[in-house]
Amino acid sequence: MFVHFDRPVPGWEPADGIRTLVFLANLAAQETTGDTASSTSTERLVHRLxxxxxxxxxxxxxxxxxxxxxxxxxxxxxxxxxxxxxDDDTELVDDAEGFLLLGLPLQEDTGVVEVEFILDAGYLPIPGEVLEAEGKHVIHRLLAEAERVARVIGRNTLQTWLLHSPDEPAGTGEFADLLREYGYLPGLTEIQGFVDIQSNIATTAIGESLPQDASLRAEIIRDLCVPEALIPGLIELYRLASVEVPHGSLDAEPVEWTPRRLHQAAKRVVTTERSMLSVLLIDDSGVIGLSEVTCHPGSDPDVLEQGITIIHPRARGRGLGLLLKRELLHAVATELPAARRIYTSCASVNSAMIAVNEALGWRVLSGGSGWQKHLPTV
Known part of the structure; x- marks a missing residue:
């Protein structure tokens, strides 16, 4: 049977069941990547809940x-x-066989359920070993329950992600076979890794990587507190990114950004205790580039998470993507000095961004594949 975690009480410590869930999720990720860069935190999960x-x-x-x-x-x-x-006096979760996290977009993609399934450590295969029948049975129960919930709440699209070693071709392996058996189809592949900060800022100072063009400058933004004059240009880039960032065959609707939505996003940065750093590239025509990173509460302060990087179409073909990310690295060194590397994920078809990351010494840790299942309408 399944139990449901209640809403968190503000100011209270995470319950043991939440700590166990996060530990197991991180254990599975680290066994695949051999690194902690892809780890999450109990604080981050509590804010999500x-x-x-x-x-x-x-x-x-x-x-x-x-x-x-x-x-x-x-x-x-x-x-x-x-x-x-x-405190959890019920002790019901002490010996959980697995966990489900079901993400529910509320403005766009309202027919989608984002499924993350997590196995107890006893069912996780040792690297190089096969997934035992008991582990497969638990996965089937988790996937079946995700589908049942989707039907109950009136959603008909399930999406999930698999993490795998960089040497394993996307869409192969036992977990992929289980998803196919359950009716999921692969829709997108990604590459994950990190960029070292110090090695990229040793040779140039902030601003020196930009062309000597009086009309081109970089603006550092903290926690989405954006100067009023730059809001329209930033919103345009966010809208553009929601369309242009590769989604493969996964369902994904364009995000309708507005000044009000940007203001709400800035408030959530504060309430979820994140630190967010953005660099905007600006010329005489307005905002032409954006690159941003986030530090989540409870996460390793050495590691930041890369968000959007995008250059406006009117400014492409000039090598500004690489220059923008170098400016971001310099800004991080100044504004978030505890950080040592930036974890980034990139669609495998995004050759332009892969080239930028490789120029920055990107070290690949893992691959990922996004999967989708459409439920028949009743």
């Missing part, structure tokens, strides 16, 4: 068929509730 106006997350745990304590509260979906924060 709080939800927002643009995205919500449901967290479920698959447990043995233990008796539910009398008087247990039930969630809106009918599951027994267990706390996401504070």
């Amino acid at each position: 709080v939800g927002s106006t643009v995205h919500d997350v449901l967290a479920l745990a698959l447990i043995d068929d233990l008796p539910v304590p009398p008087g247990s509260k039930l969630s809106d979906l009918g599951y027994p509730l267990v706390p996401a924060t504070g």
